[in-house]
Amino acid sequence: MSKPIEHDYIGLSEQQLPSMEKSSDKKDGLHLKDTELRLGLPGSESPEREDHDQNVLSLKSFVSGAKRGFSDALDGGGNWVFSGGSGGGTEGLFSPRRGGKNNGGKDLSGSDSGSVLKDGAAQKPSVVQEKKLQVAATSSHGNGNIAPASKAQVVGWPPIRSFRKNTMAAHPPKNDDGDGNAEAKLGSGCLYVKVSMDGAPYLRKVDLKIYGSYKELSSALEKMFSCFTIGQCGSHGVSSGDGLTESRLVDLLHGSEYVLTYEDKDGDWMLVGDVPWEMFTDSCKRLRIMKSTEAIGLGML
């Protein structure tokens, strides 16, 4: 196979990419490989591997590594921490993004974790934990070497259009296997609801399933919408501890300007925080970050 000649705008000389004839021999031909910083997928072992074949198998263990994609969308201050040693072989690629900042106690170390944690997400992987237990020691591919993969979901995988996912999630398929788990299984996909904020130029969507509590949700929302409240810097501390589970949910963002409200199944607008978390996620159709003044006007405060 002849090597096509490439324009080399950037001054990278062709010798850095080994000739094609050698490409069949991985070790020798690909000088690139030795210098290449390998990508370790979330949860995988550090890719300091000598033996390529072994790598192939060990990489299998990763997967899903949790909702990193969605976490991308939400994180304001979290880190990516990989099991198997952050800052180890994965350095330069997916080692913690914020220089030395780590998740501290929220790290999962050890090779069996397979999940990535973020600030404020400690409770979230209750979903993850459950599923990991289900998977337990089985490997779906019959290879005993492979550590059980966590079944927490990777954002956007499998590649199913949101329209289809939402349609199926809203009405899980009937099946007569009789164990009643079908709904749980399919519904466990995701639960996207729209979040609007008065004054923001566009809506966001959040997946309620990845949060375990009001605190996590509000923390995430705060980060998500903070870019819209320029000039109102200051501590964005959320109100005390578990105060968000109380009925008075105010001071969500930058002081007392906004409150978080939601539209429930009946079409009524309620203050977030009044009902237990699970009940909330079951009935919440959409969220709105409303100006306190308007909420007062609506008799909600």
Add this chain to the structure above:
Amino acid sequence: MQKEMAYSFPDEVLKHVFSFIQSDKDRNAVSLVCKSWYEIERWCRRKVFIGNCYAVSPRMVIRRFPEVRSIELKGKPHFADFNLVPDGWGGYVLQWIAEMAGAYPWLGEIRLKRMVVTDESLELIAKSFKNFKVLVLFSCEGFSTDGLAAIAASCKNLRELDLRESEVDDLSGHWLAQFPETCTSLVSLNISCLGSDEVSFSALERLVDRCPNLRSLQLNRAVTLDKIANILRRAPQLVDFGTGNYAAELQPDVFSNLAGAFSSCKELKSLSGFWDVVPAYLPALYSICPRLTSLNLSYATIQSPDLIKLVSHCPRLQRLLFLIQVLDYVEDSGLEELASSCKDLQELRVFPSDPFGVEPNVSLTEQGLVAVSLGCPKLQSVLYFCRRMSNAALVTIAQNCPNLTRFRLCIIEPKTPDYLTLEPLDAGFGAIVEHCKDLRRLSLSGLLTDHVFEYIGTYGKKLEMLSVAFAGDSDLGLHHVLSGCESLRKLEIRDCPFGDKALLANAAKLETMRSLWMSSCAVSFGACKLLGQKMPKLNVEVIDETEPPDSRPESYPVDKLYIYRSVAGPRFDMPPFVWSMDEAVKILH
């Protein structure tokens, strides 16, 4: 003398000749012949397709093509379908509408895909184009039923309103009643995406009643089975029909009414919808099955021999979209039956019912697809979700179906090897690209090394779109693709160990493509900046929702990267989490 005659061909004649040339490629070729042909052609081009709304500005389009009647625009990157593109990224249509409102008073058709369409845009359309005929909003968002009401009320000659897979804010179902009594021109109406409160059925019935040319109608899920007969009897001329719900308690009179209504539709060739199916009602379709060429059962959440029985009544099926249940049901043998009865099948799509399930159920495997490849030699387009695959199966499929133009295989668990040999699936996909010489679109999955990209670069000469996830070992993989795939237009990559080297070495290639998406790969911020600096005809955009990329060392990888060619320069509607690598913009951002 003769020379003069050749050059004195009147423009009118040329214009007339050009009017027979519809394809964009041909028209582009015509416009390059000489200056006068360029001029004549641009004045008579009526249809413009813009695959990336940021590749060109509305003003540029208007300047070159002053008399456009039909426009098609695409906005967000394809991976937006899978929630990889954050909200607010862009793709707003308003500016286009605003500029076209002034320049194209006779604009009649607007087709949008993955764009943000506000009510304001819809109202502007309604107000500005007196001859408006066709509105297709495919996978769009940002509008409500208020905007639809404006369209319905103002567009006196509306022929086509297609909202497929769009996200509509439901405010009221009364927008349908806004179609004036004088509106009788509808040919196609697709409201399948609307929720239950968004459609007034009586308004719909009246509308269907007075539109004798209605050929294509897709109802939404809220329309119950008993209402289908009412609609069908009012529109026996339908060619393409999407049911709403297809579930109800079995009642003989409802059944016979439904069966009768279906059988009165002598032109019906295509069916879809079928949410919530009750199998007992499927036989109501038997009378039309022999005529069906397209059947979309991909929401039909039943698993039953009745479903296969239905399909076996449809020998003329060319297009079949199937939802395969993976519980209690031997789907492979179902596909085998399909393969034996639908010899004309050209397109097959099989979706997973339980994509997030932990325990794979092996009733749907690669065998089903192999069976179809064997039985259906005309197969051209495949989208197949399954949980296991082998190189041997892929080789068989490739050999059986050399006419494949689109092959998208999704093995649900990332990095799954060949289940028989535990090897990567390089050879299998290699066989696909090698045997299917007209392959235009390919999506990969499973365990894959750089080898598969070597095959793709070598054989995928007609490949236009490639989707890659969790594959490859090194930059060499990316290099194979960028240097080998001559026809490549769209490349989208996620979670692969591809970094700077291949990208920078093939920078020029990017100008020959529509776009490149890379997320969760290993491209450094420094490389992005370099590309942005050196390639002025490329817009290099870094997406990062956590913090500005320049707050970290240059060697750090960017989270998401979207590169596309553009003659319009960097865009001005970027949200805070998108950074342009164009030097000028950076300063202002």
